[in-house]
Amino acid sequence: MSAAVPPREPSSQESPDAGVSRRGLLLGAAAGGLVAGVATGFAGGRAVAAQPTASSGDVVRLDNAVSFYGDAEQAGIRTPPQRHCVFMTFDLTTSSRTELQTLLATWSAASAQLMRGATIGQVEPSQPSAIGDDTGEAVDLDPASLTVTIGLGPRVFGDEYGLAAQKPPLLRELSQLPSEALDPSLTGGDLSVQACADDPQVAYHAVRSLARIGKKLGAASTRWTVTGFGRASAGKGQSTPRNLMGFKDGTRNIVDDADFSQFVFTGDGPDWQRDGSYQVVRKIQMRIENWDTDRVSDQNRVFGRHKLSGAPLTGTVESDTPDFSKTDASGAPVIDPTAHIRLAAHENNNGLKILRRGYNYTDGINQYGFLDAGLLFISYQKDPAQFETLQRRLGSSDALNEYISHIGSGIFFVPSAARSGTYLAQGAFA
Amino acid sequence: MSAAVPPREPSSQESPDAGVSRRGLLLGAAAGGLVAGVATGFAGGRAVAAQPTASSGDVVRLDNAVSFYGDAEQAGIRTPPQRHCVFMTFDLTTSSRTELQTLLATWSAASAQLMRGATIGQVEPSQPSAIGDDTGEAVDLDPASLTVTIGLGPRVFGDEYGLAAQKPPLLRELSQLPSEALDPSLTGGDLSVQACADDPQVAYHAVRSLARIGKKLGAASTRWTVTGFGRASAGKGQSTPRNLMGFKDGTRNIVDDADFSQFVFTGDGPDWQRDGSYQVVRKIQMRIENWDTDRVSDQNRVFGRHKLSGAPLTGTVESDTPDFSKTDASGAPVIDPTAHIRLAAHENNNGLKILRRGYNYTDGINQYGFLDAGLLFISYQKDPAQFETLQRRLGSSDALNEYISHIGSGIFFVPSAARSGTYLAQGAFA
Numbered sequence: 001m002s003a004a005v006p007p008r009e010p011s012s013q014e015s016p017d018a019g020v021s022r023r024g025l026l027l028g029a030a031a032g033g034l035v036a037g038v039a040t041g042f043a044g045g046r047a048v049a050a051q052p053t054a055s056s057g058d059v060v061r062l063d064n065a066v067s068f069y070g071d072a073e074q075a076g077i078r079t080p081p082q083r084h085c086v087f088m089t090f091d092l093t094t095s096s097r098t099e100l101q102t103l104l105a106t107w108s109a110a111s112a113q114l115m116r117g118a119t120i121g122q123v124e125p126s127q128p129s130a131i132g133d134d135t136g137e138a139v140d141l142d143p144a145s146l147t148v149t150i151g152l153g154p155r156v157f158g159d160e161y162g163l164a165a166q167k168p169p170l171l172r173e174l175s176q177l178p179s180e181a182l183d184p185s186l187t188g189g190d191l192s193v194q195a196c197a198d199d200p201q202v203a204y205h206a207v208r209s210l211a212r213i214g215k216k217l218g219a220a221s222t223r224w225t226v227t228g229f230g231r232a233s234a235g236k237g238q239s240t241p242r243n244l245m246g247f248k249d250g251t252r253n254i255v256d257d258a259d260f261s262q263f264v265f266t267g268d269g270p271d272w273q274r275d276g277s278y279q280v281v282r283k284i285q286m287r288i289e290n291w292d293t294d295r296v297s298d299q300n301r302v303f304g305r306h307k308l309s310g311a312p313l314t315g316t317v318e319s320d321t322p323d324f325s326k327t328d329a330s331g332a333p334v335i336d337p338t339a340h341i342r343l344a345a346h347e348n349n350n351g352l353k354i355l356r357r358g359y360n361y362t363d364g365i366n367q368y369g370f371l372d373a374g375l376l377f378i379s380y381q382k383d384p385a386q387f388e389t390l391q392r393r394l395g396s397s398d399a400l401n402e403y404i405s406h407i408g409s410g411i412f413f414v415p416s417a418a419r420s421g422t423y424l425a426q427g428a429f430a
Numbered sequence: 431m432s433a434a435v436p437p438r439e440p441s442s443q444e445s446p447d448a449g450v451s452r453r454g455l456l457l458g459a460a461a462g463g464l465v466a467g468v469a470t471g472f473a474g475g476r477a478v479a480a481q482p483t484a485s486s487g488d489v490v491r492l493d494n495a496v497s498f499y500g501d502a503e504q505a506g507i508r509t510p511p512q513r514h515c516v517f518m519t520f521d522l523t524t525s526s527r528t529e530l531q532t533l534l535a536t537w538s539a540a541s542a543q544l545m546r547g548a549t550i551g552q553v554e555p556s557q558p559s560a561i562g563d564d565t566g567e568a569v570d571l572d573p574a575s576l577t578v579t580i581g582l583g584p585r586v587f588g589d590e591y592g593l594a595a596q597k598p599p600l601l602r603e604l605s606q607l608p609s610e611a612l613d614p615s616l617t618g619g620d621l622s623v624q625a626c627a628d629d630p631q632v633a634y635h636a637v638r639s640l641a642r643i644g645k646k647l648g649a650a651s652t653r654w655t656v657t658g659f660g661r662a663s664a665g666k667g668q669s670t671p672r673n674l675m676g677f678k679d680g681t682r683n684i685v686d687d688a689d690f691s692q693f694v695f696t697g698d699g700p701d702w703q704r705d706g707s708y709q710v711v712r713k714i715q716m717r718i719e720n721w722d723t724d725r726v727s728d729q730n731r732v733f734g735r736h737k738l739s740g741a742p743l744t745g746t747v748e749s750d751t752p753d754f755s756k757t758d759a760s761g762a763p764v765i766d767p768t769a770h771i772r773l774a775a776h777e778n779n780n781g782l783k784i785l786r787r788g789y790n791y792t793d794g795i796n797q798y799g800f801l802d803a804g805l806l807f808i809s810y811q812k813d814p815a816q817f818e819t820l821q822r823r824l825g826s827s828d829a830l831n832e833y834i835s836h837i838g839s840g841i842f843f844v845p846s847a848a849r850s851g852t853y854l855a856q857g858a859f860a
Contacts, residue, residue, distance in 0.1 A: 084630075086792075123676065123738045124726050133726055135718070136676025136737055137660075137790075140669070200514075200630075201660035201672075204792055208801060212722055222801065225794045230567075230631035239570070242631075246553065246566025292565055292642055296554050307566055308553045360567075362516075362634055364655045371638060371652065 064198070065143040068112035070417035073265055073275040074424075075115070076149030076194055077355065077380050077414065080235025084200040085359045086207040087281060087376055088225040089153075089189025089410050090214055097161045101429055103219040106131065107150060107193075107210050108423035114206045117143035120213070131216050138205035144197040148206050150424055151192035151279045151412025166428040168266070168273050168413040170383050174280065177388065178395030179406065186283050186408030189223045194279075194378060196357075200229065224408060226283050228359020228376035240310060240318065244360045244373045245291055245403070247303050248310035251318055252345070254355045263353045264380050272427030275416035277380040280387045283361075283408030285374040291403045302399040304339030312341065324348065338399040344390060354387055355380040374404070384411055494628070495573035498542035500847035503695055503705040504854075505545070506579030506624055507785065507810050507844065510665025514630040515789045516637045517711060517806055518655040519583075519619025519840050520644055527591045531859055533649040536561065537580060537623075537640050538853035544636045547573035550643070561646050567635050574629035578636050580854055581622035581709045581842025596858040598696070598703050598843040600813050604710065607818065608825030609836065616713050616838030619653045624709075624808060626787075630659065654838060656713050658789020658806035670740060670748065674790045674803050675721055675833070677733050678740035681748055682775070684785045693783045694810050702857030705846035707810040710817045713791075713838030715804040721833045732829040734769030742771065754778065768829040774820060784817055785810040804834070814841055 066075045094100060110120045119134035157167035195206040207225070214220030231241040233250030243249040254260060261267065266276050291299070296307055305311060310318035314326045314334050324342055326334045335342050346353050356379050363372040379387050395401065415425040496505045524530060540550045549564035587597035625636040637655070644650030661671040663680030673679040684690060691697065696706050721729070726737055735741060740748035744756045744764050754772055756764045765772050776783050786809050793802040809817050825831065845855040 124730075124736065128725055132722060134676075135674075135722055137672045137674055139676070139738065140672065199660075201790065204674075204790075204803075208718070211801065212719075215719075221799055222795050227792055227794070230629075242567045242570065244565075244567055244634075246564075246569070288565070288638070289642075289645075292562060295558055296563055300554075306554065308569065360631065360634075362657055364657070365652050369651055371641065373634075 064145045065116050066145055066147050068108070068115045068148065068418070069420045071419060072417060073277065074147075074149050074414055074417045076147035076196055077264065077277055077357075078260060079145075079147050079196070080238050081231045081233055081241075081357055081359075082145050082147070082196040082203075083198045083229065083231060084203045085194065085196040085228045085357075085376060085378075086200075086203045086225065087195075087228070087378065088193050088207045088211065089223040089281075090191040090193070090211070090220040091223050092155065092190040092219065093214075093221050094217075094219045095160050097163075097429070099217065099219045100156070100161050101423075101426075103214060103217055104150075104425055105423040106213050106217065108418050110209060110213055111148035111150065111206070114148060114209060115143060115146050117141070117146075120209045131213050135205065135208060135212065138199075138202050141199055141202050144199035144202040146195065146197040146202050146206055148210070149194040149196075149279075149414060151194070151414040152425060153188070153190040153192070153410070153412050155190045163428055168269065168276065168278075170266075170278060170385070171411070171413045172384065174384060174409060174411050175388050175392075177391050177406070179398075179401050180395065180409070181405040181407055182409050183407050186224045187410065189410050189412070191220060192279060192281065192410060192412040192414075194281075194357075200227070226281075226359075226361050226376040226408065228361045230360045232358035232360055232375055233356045243358065243375055244286055244288055244362075245299070245303075247299075247305065247307055248318060249358060249375075250356060251305075251310055252341075254353055259353060260355070263386065264355045264382060266382050270427050272415050272425050273413075277355075277382065277414050278384045278387075279410075279412045279414045280379045280381070280384060281408070281410045281412075282377040282406050283374065284377050285372070285405045285407045287370070287403050287405075288373050289370045294403075301336050302340060302403075304335040304341035313339075322347075336399065338397050340394070340398055340400050343393050343398050349390060349393070352386055352389060354390065374407075380414070494575045495546050496575055496577050498538070498545045498578065498848070499850045501849060502847060503707065504577075504579050504844055504847045506577035506626055507694065507707055507787075508690060509575075509577050509626070510668050511661045511663055511671075511787055511789075512575050512577070512626040512628045512633075513659065513661060514628065514633045515624065515626040515658045515787075515806060515808075516630075516633045516655065517625075517658070517808065518623050518637045518641065519653040519711075519842075520621040520623070520641070520650040521653050522585065522620040522649065523644075523651050524647075524649045525590050527593075527859070529647065529649045530586070530591050531853075531856075533644060533647055534580075534855055535853040536643050536647065538848050540639060540643055541578035541580065541636070544578060544639060545573060545576050547571070547576075550639045561643050565635065565638060565642065568629075568632050571629055571632050574627040574632040576625065576627040576632050576636055578640070579624040579626075579709075579844060581624070581844045582855060583618070583620040583622070583840070583842050585620045593858055596700075598699065598706065598708075600708060600815070601841070601843045602814065604814060604839060604841050605818050605822075607821050607836070609828075609831050610825065610839070611835040611837055612839050613837050616654045617840065619840050619842070621650060622709060622711065622840060622842040622844075624711075624787075630657070656711075656789075656791050656806040656838065658791045660790045662788035662790055662805055663786045673788065673805055674716055674718055674792075675729070675733075677729075677735065677737055678748065679788060679805075680786060681735075681740055682771075684783055689783060690785070693816065694785045694812060696812050700857050702845050702855050703843075707785075707812065707844050708814045708817075709840075709842045709844045710809045710811070710814060711838070711840045711842075712807040712836050713804065714807050715802070715835045715837045717800070717833050717835075718803050719800045724833075731766050732770060732833075734765040734771035743769075752777075766829065768827050770824070770828055770830050773823050773828055779820060779823070782816055782819060784820065804837075810844070 123136045195203045197203040232243040234240040236255040240248040312322035314323035359376040366372040551559045553566045625633045627633040662673040664670040666685040670678040742752035744753035789806040796802040
């Protein structure tokens with residue numbers, strides 16, 4: 001009655017170019033001035049990550065592993081969107097600067113392990129570890145291109161942690177925007193974790209692991225979360241996926257390096273900020289059953305594109321540039337004045353662009369018996385005002401507003417990637 | 431700024447062995463005595479499915495398409511579990527026998543289309559269709575091994591529809607079972623739809639499409655739903671996936687044809703029942719954060735297996751048969767008396783087995799700030815008493831009960847597959 005295939009035992013091979021060793025991570029963190037914190041957090045210096053053993057699920061640098069450490073931006077921004085995403089925000093539950101450092105150092109080390117497809121601690125340790133054992137559900141799975149992207153909310157840079165002088169210059173709460181219906185239980189957070197992977201179990205394991213560590217350290221508790229699938233924004237070399245309104249979403253997303261420099265990454269400030277970006281997340285509910293009763297000709301008018309091909313109403317293929325000045329025989333614009341693509345287009349916003357990373361979500365059936373679904377929308381920009389400018393315009397006039405509500409929101413600064421041997425935002429604590 | 435890859439246009443090729451044509455479906459349904467119903471439901475005989483066009487997303491018999499029609503059981507039971515599943519139940523909102531027939535005929539025709547990777551109606555029709563247009567979100571995606579499996583609840587065989595004499599002999603509400611904490615809003619239903627696929631967008635599109643048709647026909651409304659991923663039960667030739675407690679789940683699942691005949695399919699009654707099976711679905715909530723604080727040695731005791739390898743505590747590899755009589759040096763049983771595998775084992779239940787098809791689910795964060803997650807458990811058996819017998823035992827004694835709650839439940843009879851040109855359970859209306 002047993003499965004015909006023997007259980008896959010994870011490999012313990014470690015390739016020579018695997019980068020910094022796990023012991024190295026800890027030394028790096030200690031070198032950064034974290035000795036006391038590490039000693040507390042890791043029970044007398046015991047490493048977060050177990051030494052590799054044949055049975056710990058340690059797998060290194062498979063083809064679909066993405067590196068956590070780097071000299072530029074964190075992975076998960078420029079990385080072409082993977083198929084699944086778990087986004088979670090956290091409240092800080094400590095007022096200790098050192099404990100915040102320990103949390104960031106531990107999350108960094110753990111994220112690096114997770115992205116390599118390794119476990120956080122062992123699954124069956126001989127003794128329980130100080131930060132708890134790996135929960136195990138991803139142990140047989142490969143890294144699935146997991147990226148863990150960590151952001152810091154405005155409160156991190158309040159007086160509490162002595163980081164006010166380090167605040168990224170443009171980090172602040174978002175302005176109130178038109179057509180918002182924000183649910184406080186889906187809004188805010190001191191820290192964000194975006195875990196994207198091609199396997200939902202891998203993405204969930206990553207977020208669950210960081211949540212577990214946050215609680216174990218007494219430093220952070222879960223606040224709100226959205227789980228998405230299927231992508232709704234294209235990355236370089238990807239064909240454009242569809243949102244749950246059935247439209248291609250992400251046709252004119254940022255893919256060129258020049259645009260990343262101009263619109264996405266801050267490009268200045270201290271090292272730990274220079275390759276950073278401001279992350280805005282919105283949970284956008286779609287009234288898909290209402291939408292489904294609308295004629296497709298009207299849906300096309302709302303978006304300004306053909307549903308099937310994705311072509312602008314003024315063109316024939318998806319890649320055609322919309323002609324916003326084109327009129328029909330009666331003199332009316334072919335792309336409606338309130339069409340989504342007209343309002344969002346950089347041509348109509350002084351060249352403004354943002355990087356979008358969207359995932360479809362479903363929340364089952366709501367209290368009215370309707371399918372509850374929508375879009376997990378995450379954007380990256382060098383200034384939160386980029387998002388506000390576009391959303392103010394969309395929220396005021398977009399024909400789509402009849403069918404959507406922004407019900408959740410958060411803003412975070414995503415610092416530069418940690419260099420090997422350091423942890424995220426370590427420079428802020430120098 | 432457009433994606434580098436041109437949009438994939440679906441192929442309109444139809445291979446010679448694609449089976450019944452869409453027109454054939456309708457004629458078949460009509461031949462089955464449904465003329466009036468079809469005429470009502472399809473607006474004067476207009477087919478559910480559009481004629482294939484190059485732009486309708488019609489793709490036929492790709493390698494990963496499963497056939498809806500067949501001479502034996504419905505797909506989605508013996509089919510090795512795909513990576514994603516959307517399970518939804520429905521309430522009948524009509525008391526008309528003919529409208530129930532129309533619903534089953536329309537759902538059958540639609541499911542056959544969906545499993546072939548085609549749309550339900552066109553995405554951009556020249557005129558809106560009577561049952562609505564395809565919602566479009568899966569139009570570029572391949573069939574992803576989609577299976578749509580449809581079940582009939584007890585109320586279908588009440589007096590209302592004149593089907594009391596056709597009731598599958600063992601169909602009834604489940605008995606109350608120990609350790610249940612059923613939420614009425616997650617329980618019951620007159621019809622069930624299990625859509626499993628290797629792409630979550632394809633599975634969601636299928637269920638959404640059937641829900642849309644049910645409402646459009648005024649025949650069925652959504653009741654409750656669970657969306658699962660990652661699988662927790664193995665099929666033939668699959669290695670065993672893990673549940674969100676980190677344990678392999680499904681090691682001793684049914685995979686042999688002889689067991690399918692003995693334990694899963696009814697094997698008697700009229701044609702439309704003979705290859706049928708009783709489907710039990712449970713939404714099983716797991717207190718994963720409590721679980722995570724438990725020592726792995728205790729977790730192993732609760733399951734009776736090693737977490738990492740999946741081997742029984744009396745063995746060394748997953749495929750080892752558990753030795754329930756083995757004792758340790760102190761004379762205590764190595765596999766605890768309340769261990770999950772001891773209570774569930776066929777050796778300890780007069781040989782009883784059920785087919786399990788499990789998926790992990792996550793519901794975000796609950797009102798207490800804990801991760802809300804669990805298992806979508808679907809079992810198939812030739813008699814609902816098989817499930818009750820096992821669950822009565824597990825619910826009474828299982829060491830796992832401290833960490834789980836059965837919060838949702840349903841029971842359905844899954845009729846034999848529809849043969850080409852007919853619809854599901856058509857024989858019941860003869």
